[in-house]
């Protein structure tokens with residue numbers, strides 16, 4: 001598999017509006033707009049930073065993964081996303097090597113990217129997202 005770069009850092013926030021204030025008003029990053037991804041029960045907000053982006057995540061439902069994360073650990077970095085050249089190939093390789101996958105086939109994430117998550121138990125405690133755009 002080939003990882004091209006860190007695509008984004010996913011940061012769980014209780015409120016997109018409040019989160020946005022810090023990242024755009026204080027740090028001066030450009031807010032590229034919000035998008036709800038119903039399947040993941042989140043509204044996302046992207047801020048480009050050089051070759052990568054910050055992705056703020058606000059839950060749309062109390063039983064979504066981001067709401068559960070905040071309940072357990074508080075606001076903060078919920079996942080790291082790597083951009084890969086070919087996500088199906090990467091997932092097949094990881095599966096063959098015994099890595100615990102949350103998604104065995106890609107789903108559709110923000111901006112229409114193909115995404116899939118690896119289980120934090122298989123990655124030394126970091127929820128890893130692979131994405132291909």
Ligand SMILES: C[C@@H](C(=O)O)C(=O)SCCNC(=O)CCNC(=O)[C@H](O)C(C)(C)COP(=O)(O)OP(=O)(O)OC[C@H]1O[C@@H](n2cnc3c(N)ncnc32)[C@H](O)[C@@H]1OP(=O)(O)O
Pocket residue numbers: 010037040042044055057065066068069072078079081102108109110111113115117119120121125126127129
């Ligand atoms: C829109 C899209 C995009 O970019 O395009 C997105 O990013 S969507 C971003 C939101 N979507 C997702 O996160 C989808 C993938 N996530 C999931 O399926 C879930 O959140 C899991 C990662 C499986 C965790 O599920 P759940 O909270 O029900 O399980 P759990 O509480 O039993 O957790 C199992 C163990 O994993 C740990 N754990 C849970 N969430 C974690 C996280 N984000 N980072 C690191 N560790 C984490 C828990 O502390 C626990 O460890 P201990 O056993 O040691 O206590």
Ligand SMILES: [Co+2]
Pocket residue numbers: 008010055079081129
């Ligand atoms: Co993400």
